Every structure is written in structure tokens, then in C-alpha cells.
Amino acid sequence: MSDSPSTPSRRALLRNAAALGIVAVPSYSLLSACATSGGDDNGGSNAGGTKSAANPLGVKEDAPLDVVIFNGGYGDKYATDVHEPMYKKAFPKANVKHESVTEIAKTLQPRLSGNTDVPDVVDNSGSGLLDFGQLVANKQLADLAPLWDAPSVDDPNKKVKDTVVAGTPDVGAFNGSQYVLYYVSTVFGIWYSGKQFKDKGWTVPTKWDEFLALCDNIKKAGITPFGYAGANAAYYMWNVILTSAAKIGGADVLKAIDNLEDGAWTSDPVKQAAAAWAEVGAKYSDKAFLGLKHTDVQLQQNQYKLAMYPSGDWLSNEQSKSTPPDFQYQMMANPAVTAGDKMPATTVRATAGEGFFVAEHGPNKLGGLEYLRQMLSKAGGNGFTKLTKSPTVVLGASEGIDLGPGVTSSQAALKAAGDNVVNLFFDGWYAELDKEARTATNELFYGGGTADAFCSRIQKKADSIKADSSVTKFKR
């Protein structure tokens, strides 16, 4: 869950040998030259050391640790300056190797599949991340249950799982087993400029007719009321549509979608939400946004040409360089679509992003778990938030840090939502379904499509994935 939905410059393989373009064929095998040959299991230091109060997981004290960090929106300073020194302090004899990587899959796939030089801890994020579903299906991930049940760094009487936002272990669970630590707390909503709304006298709507009236006002002022970037960030918008659907019909609507239940996408709440947002797209947006990247559209908002933009709360950090100092990023929850919505208007989608895993076949698996335990200490979370201005899942770790107006407002929205927090998993589980949802969303919002077409085409894709025996299925 990084700030860049997709970057263009990721093709390094299929070019060249241009005279005979057929080179596209062997590229995949070239990538992992030993694709069809096996690899040896590496011994490593999984024998472990002595368990103690300071070392509850029993890490071998002098075993080296290999940490791979995705160097994206959050950089990698939080690892080199905070987490890795913490591990070193706990295990002075251990040598910590830091790798900063931007294309995780390209770098790690050959190493994992060949079982050579397997890292211990990986921050699997960014647009070039390894597919978590495939990693799980191929038993590449270590079970994190020992970590969650271990005593925490700060208070030995508390288990690690009790020091984080409730439900964190389950966000990274696949079919009941906890494999991934999603570290950064992320809230989704609709973003606007506090200054612009104040200057123009606009107020935050909570009901749908208020929202449409506001859009009318904004349009009259010569500003585009609402829009997202179709070229590469359409998932920001399906996120909005589905959050609205959850408000209309309750959180089970999303659960049915994640579980690939029959007719999940064609259910009435999804249809109603799609129809409502299609109208916004037709009347209150700018069709040119379909051809723009997220950076372009976000820049337009910073220039006060666009009033409302759907995104997650990494937005204010991502835009910090182009945001005017008095812009005042603020986040609102989706307005209620109908009067009879099952969930209140304050409902938001919140999740945790930036997924860390420990490699099952890494030479120092226990060290990897210990590294995550250190990350989940108050000092670990605090250090991360200080450097990135993003709150972590560690409870109380961001207290006293100025997060800026954007994240402060999204955290306030999360607090206001209380128990009415929804989440979605299907995009991480089934990349193909995400792609279809993006395409359908662009059609619906910018292409003049209908809600019926939107629902039925994604349902068709969901059905075909359900029937496809080669895809590993997940349930929640």
C-alpha cells in the first residue's frame, strides 16, 4: 500500500532484440534462468538460541539477519535509522544486512523460487510487489502466530497482539493463518482543502442530496467538483463505490465480495452505490481525468482546480512538495447514499498497509520474527511515525508527534467511526479481479456506463475466478 499505484518504467525485459520482436516469448524464463531446475534447501541458523525474557523467541544471537525494505513512499530510513539499530542493540553479535529495493518481485522472485540467498524479513510493497496470495499458496511465508503470542518488548506481561490496533493480525491472515504484518495504519476517504472549503463557505456533506448540492455549488464556481485519475488509480474509486455499498447494505456486502459469493457484485447495495457515483461522474467530473495519472490529478487539486479527491491518508505526505502551505488537507467520510443506510455516515474504510513478511525458508526465521517484534515496540512505531509522518498499528506510538493536518483529520475520522470500520481484501487476493474492477470503474464513471453493466461484468470475472481451479481461494 504505497503512494504510487503504478509506475511506467517497469519494463526492462521485453525490449531489445527489436529486429525480431519475438523475444517477448522467452522473457519470463530468462528472468529466472533456473526456472525449471530445482534448488537446495539451505541449512541456516534456524536451530535457534536460548530463550530468555529478553529473547522470548529464542533467536540465535550471532546469526546474521537479512532485511529487504521497499524504498518507496516511506523511504527506508526508518529501517536503517530505527529498526535495524534496535535489533543490533538487542543482539550485538548479529550482523544486520540491509537491502533497499524498489522492484520487490523482480529482485526476490528468483531468489525465493530458486531458494538461494533468501532474505529473512521483507517489506513487500509498491507496485512491483510479490503477489501475497501466490506466496501463501507456495508456502513461502512464515506463520506469525509465535510473534503475536510472544510477550511485547515494552511490557513482558502483554502479548504483542494486545499492543497493536485490534484486528491487525487478521488483516494479514490468509484462510485463518497469520502471515503478514501490515504495519502502517491507513484510512480511506474523500480529501479536500480546508482552506478552499472555508474561503468558499462550503460545508462537509453527510447526506447524498447535500453532497450533490455541494457539487452544484462547486461547479458554479468553475471548479471540478470530484474526480480521480483513470490512467492508473481507478482503484481509489472502486474503493469509494464499495465503501458506499457497505454503508447502504452493511459490512457483509464486502465480505460477500471478498469470499467470491454468487451475486455479491450484483447485489442491490452495490448497484445503488454504483448508480449514485455514476451520476457524479457524468455530471460533476472532468472526462479528461481518465487519461491522467494520479500525480497529475493530485496536482490539480493542489492548484485548487479540483475540489474533492478520493484517496488514502498517505496523500498529504505524498503531496507535501506541491501543496501550498495553507492548503490544509482534510478528509471526509463518504456521504450516506440513502436515508435507510445500514451503517452511519461516519463509516470509513480503514486498513493497515505496507506488508512485512518473514520468509519461511530464510536462514534466520526466528531473527525475522524478532525483528518484527522490535518494530512493534513503542520505540519502533514512534521512530517510524517521526520519520514518515504516518501512524503505525502500534497503539499509542504516535502520541505527541505532529502528523500534519491531513493525517490528523483522517485519524479523527477513524475515531469518529468507532466500530463502524470496514475493509476489503479481494484486490490483494485476486489481482485479476482488481484489474477488472478498475476497468469497469473507469467505464462507469468516465465512460458513461451503467450500474448494471458495472455489476454484471465484475460478477462475471468473479465467477470465472471462482471456477478457476488454478487460483488459490481465500476466505474471511
Next chain:
Amino acid sequence: MRHGRVPFIIGFLIAPVTIYVVFVIWPYVQTFYLSMTNWTGYQTKDWIGFDNYRRMFREDVFWEAIKHHAIILVALPLVTIIIALFFAYLLNIGGRSRQGTGLKGVWGSNVYRIVFFFPQLLALPIIGVLFTTVYRPNSSGLIDGVLIKLGAQPIGWLTEKNLALWSVIAVLVWQAVGFYVVLFSAGMASIPKDILEAAEIDGATQGTLFFRVTLPLLWDTLQVAWVYLGIAAFDAFAIVDVLTVEQGGPDHSTTVLAEEIYRNAFQNGKPAYASAMGVALFFLTITFAALTLRVTRRETVEL
């Protein structure tokens, strides 16, 4: 055969053949094998026969991509060759011949020759990024910016489903023309001047000179150009991936096989399925090259 010749030949061939086998032939063989498995990129894989192919033939996007290849296959070579021929003719022969100077290109042809070749020097992704700005559908786009200034409606070059593929083809043509101008120029340079001059003295117009003399003598070069461009039409990955909305969109209206291979292999975690598409692409390309060479075979004019 003289003694020592065989080791000599083997000595020369061993390095290139080894490299070719290891980096070209062997990956092909692996691709064929992988396309028959359910490999997901890790260690376990089972033999599943033709399941991947069955799935592929049922998928709409696959046929959509094939359709786009068919369109590009006709449009790209045709347009590129016509434009390149025209330019090459102007640069080499089309200038008005003055008394005693013989045939030559239009004024400034040496400059044009270099300018036309510029796009060839740029890497494809850079061209893709350049054209996102050219096609940007608002006032900061190169084309639409001018249109808006003139009071016209901006055109969604890449966002209109019926237009997007043609916008992509235009970029491919723009990129390719320079190379074929040079190729055809070389071909035209090898046409003996006396033939052209004789024709001119006999009263041939520019048109006759071009269609009746130059074109037949260039046939071999044209054939090569057609095969190259045809094969390029089966690629188009870089431009589509960098330039188009949601990589191959909107709504799959610009997708090509290589894009679907990339998506399945690296994003959907289905390298085996992607391999099946790769095999399909392999056979399409081979078939095209063989067909073209067969169909366009005709007697070369001996000079």
C-alpha cells in the same frame, strides 16, 4: 575439403552458437514446457496438458489482443512504408535535376535525413512518456492545449475507445519512419544513376520515375521492411504499457499480447498461463514471417 578447415569453422561458431542456445533456444524450450504446467513462479508445478491453452482461447481479452495485432499488422507497415518511401524519394531523387548536376534530393536533404532519424535514437519508454504529454487531454497537452486555445473541444486521444488504438499506431509510425527512410535511401543509392537518368531523358514524369523505375528496383528492401514492421506489430509492448490508460485500456481497447503476457506473468502470478500466450505469440510471428516471405517472393531484377 582442406585439412584444418573444420576445426577452424567450429572455433568461430562455438561462442555465438552457445550463447544463442543458452539465451534463446533454451528459454523457448522452457516456455513451451512451462505453458503445459500450472507453475506459479515457485517450486511446485504439475503437468496439466493443454488446460492453459483452453483457458486462453475462451478469454475475450486474448481475442481482443489478437484483433489489435491484426489492425496494427495492416496499418503499421502500410503507413510507415508509404511515408518512408515518400521521404526517401524526396531526399534522394525527388529534387529538381539541374543541368549537368544529375539527380539529387530536395534542398536541405542532408539535414532532413538526420532529423528523420532522431526518433529512432530515443528509447521506446521515453517516447511513451513524451507522447503522454502530446496526447494529454487537457490544456497542458501538446495537441489538446492548442485545440483549447483555438476554442475547440479537446479530443480524448487515449481515452476514447475508438481512437486510442489509432493514437498508439501513430506513435509507432512516428518512431519507425526514420529508420525506414534510411533503409530505403540505401536501397535507392544502389540503383544505378544511369537507369534513372535514361528514364528521365526519355521523358518519364516524377510519377513514372517513382512507380515504374524506383519501386520495382527496391522490391527486396521493401520486402525486408514489411517483415520487420510486421514483426514489430506483434510487439508494441513498450508504447502500450507506458502510454495507454490502465496499461492496455480504456477497457482493453489497446491491449496487445505482450501486455497480457506481462500482466499474467508479473501481476496475476500466472507465469504458466503467460507462457501459453507467449507460445501463441511465437507461432503468430513465425507464421507471419514465413507467409510474407512466401507471398512476396518474386523475381529480383538483376542489375
